[in-house]
Amino acid sequence: MRLSALYRYPLKSARAELLQRSSLDLLGLVGDRRWMLVEESSGRFLTQRALPHMSQLTALWNAEGGLTLSAEGQSSLDVPLPGAGAELRGVTIWRDTLRVPDAGDEAARWLSDFIGKPTRLVQVPQERARMLQSGYGEIQDRVAFADGFPLLLIGQASLDDLSARIGRPQEMLRFRPNLVIEGSEAFAEDGWKRIRIGDVEFRVIKPCTRCILTTIDPQTGERSEDREPLTTLKTYRQKEGDVMFGQNLVNDSNGVLEVGMPVVVLE
Structure with a gap:
């Protein structure tokens, strides 16, 4: 497995920056x-x-x-x-x-x-x-203006699975991840507890709850009339009323990430 894409969102809810390399600090990707x-x-x-x-x-x-x-x-x-x-x-x-x-x-x-x-x-x-949200992470963990956690990871195979079910390609940026992983099976990330990318270790904290924002086309700003991808996600990724897609992470050290780095599941 490898890190196949790296995204930063300097301003909450504005456009993404596609990066090749980024440092990490206490709050996740520097500048995110x-x-x-x-x-x-x-x-x-x-x-x-x-x-x-x-x-x-x-x-x-x-x-x-x-x-x-x-x-x-x-x-x-x-x-x-x-x-x-x-x-x-x-x-x-x-x-x-x-x-x-x-x-x-x-x-x-x-x-x-x-x-x-x-x-x-x-x-x-x-x-x-x-x-962090009460009940999650450790006492020293902090988050900037992300909804709840410093980092979001999505497996490319998970998006491919969703696109196949919908019948048309879905843009990864609808889900606003920081880290995209290539080489895993669809939704393999659901079972991870700790991973390492390069020299940096991460704790997998909880699945990411998805909302109406995913129905907005990141290129045009228009909402999908069929409410995809939420409509399809609700058929197989809903748990206790919440739709889950992707995993929230906390980095345990600073370090540097670069696209292409190997990803190792530690637990």
């Missing part, structure tokens, strides 16, 4: 979902679930930790990493509330124009990161 959009009035997080056109927003990570924002019809904007004196904004992501640095008014104006309502851009430093 360290930025997030929130409603200006409530601080509530924004995603493609309610705003499918976020799939057309590009946010590229730079070496200093900042972003370059771009979208059709708008000039690009470089957003620096907030400094030590940046305003802290109270935000809510699922059941978590935290105070994190705000990226400033220029970024807010740019993104409000794109989103269509007053919007703020926030960033999470490591020291302000969230704990």
Whole structure:
């Protein structure tokens, strides 16, 4: 087995960056979902679930930790990493509330124009990161603005199995993985507890619960009229009312990942 693809999402719910190589830190891939959009009035997080056109927003990570924002019809904007004196904004992501640095008014104006309502851009430093969902992981584990866990892994064979059942190819990016594994059997990842990629070991924490976001075409931002792939997934990947596809991971060390590295199941 090998690591066949590596994806980063610098801004939660915006477009993916396809990588050949990435370092890891306490929060997963360096630069992954360290930025997030929130409603200006409530601080509530924004995603493609309610705003499918976020799939057309590009946010590229730079070496200093900042972003370059771009979208059709708008000039690009470089957003620096907030400094030590940046305003802290109270935000809510699922059941978590935290105070994190705000990226400033220029970024807010740019993104409000794109989103269509007053919007703020926030960033999470490591020291302000969230704990994992109660009952999962270890006391030291942390997550940035991903839904619940630092990393998501999907086996290529699992997607191929789903595509065959639907009768047409499904884009891997509908499921927004960080790590794609080639060379395993379909859904082999369901049985893994610990794996190693290169020199880095990972704990497999729990299956990933899938939602309406998977029905959005990542290229066009349009929802599928037949609600695929959820419709088919519900026929064979549903457990206690939740649809499962992919596995959530935590890395046990920092290190570096590179496409092509061997993958070993340790447990």
